[in-house]
Amino acid sequence: MSTPPTRRKPRTDAERNRDRVLEAARALFAEHGYDVQMSEVARVAGVGVGTLYRKFPTREALIEAVAAHRSAEMVAFARERCLAEGDPSQALARFLGHVGEVLAGDRGMSEVIEQAMGSTEPQGEPRAKLHAVVGELIDAARAGGTVRADVTAADVNMIVCGLAAVIRHTAGDWRRFTEIALNGLRS
Amino acid sequence: MSTPPTRRKPRTDAERNRDRVLEAARALFAEHGYDVQMSEVARVAGVGVGTLYRKFPTREALIEAVAAHRSAEMVAFARERCLAEGDPSQALARFLGHVGEVLAGDRGMSEVIEQAMGSTEPQGEPRAKLHAVVGELIDAARAGGTVRADVTAADVNMIVCGLAAVIRHTAGDWRRFTEIALNGLRS
């Protein structure tokens, strides 16, 4: 009830280019963070800036697209690898380990997560789901006695936020940070 | 052996203006972080941009001047209020509490500290002293049995880095974060 009746099928090269842009952006953002120029993304994608802007109308939109994808992956991991299988009392620990792994290999994502885990302000569905999953992970950990009864989602969000910062700025061993944090949540 | 013999005394309004600029910068950086325009600093200081630039040749120099001052204050607090007086085993805890207090009221500083506590790269004397003091605080805490024997300066630096991020991005209660961290360092 919205699109006019007869409409051509979108040109095949158009979607191919969209994929190329996304892939280039993913790689560049992962390596350098979001401090990358649009023209550079276009160049790596083998595309003109005009094309890039037709796919993603603003720099912001491109970043959001990439971040949303990664966030969804993290949520999926939490559900499938942490909550669904294995020892539930270790679910939270496995999650933190995975988050660290991902952020250590994706500078851009560490920037997003650092901010996203902060205030509960609206930031799109993917980030909201991330918050929700954290809640489930805590429940599991609490049930298993791995953390104190008074641990809240806010606590874990702070830890994830801190973890992101540590990974981004520190040369040191982030696993050590997660160990300390988890130990601190124990009764 | 450096300055030519006869030289006038610097104009009094010149130093007054320098102070005004520093004060304006401190206030603005504390409230908004370093995302403030030079012209805004000048306006608040009641001075022209030209004057501002004569005192601090680049934006970077101005930021550095403000940050160095604050860093020195933190080091002084650590020595005088944490190491010199009170229960030594609580020195680290008191220090973290103070850092949180300062960062919570100074957005710019939280940005600096988040980065500064990361790599041990050269960042000027003030930051170097901060690292040194952290070492002393750990020794005191270790001696008092407040933290495990294997806790290192790198551990605490990560925690401070994380704390800065938490304060900057989170609406939540950063004291809770320090409690968890300190608890995590206990044996």
Next chain:
DNA sequence: TGGAATGCGGAATCCTGATTCCGTAATTGA
């Protein structure tokens, strides 16, 4: 195959903010 329709490339344009320049104004020392 032919001519719409849809995309493409990338130079040109716009914007935001840092930094420079220079004609004036204020301060100093004799």
Next chain:
DNA sequence: TCAATTACGGAATCAGGATTCCGCATTCCA
């Protein structure tokens, strides 16, 4: 008080990057 010296204000200039525009190339469908 007066010339010399030092500083000031703020418009003009520069620079880095995001975003727009439009003539040309491709792809689609009858």
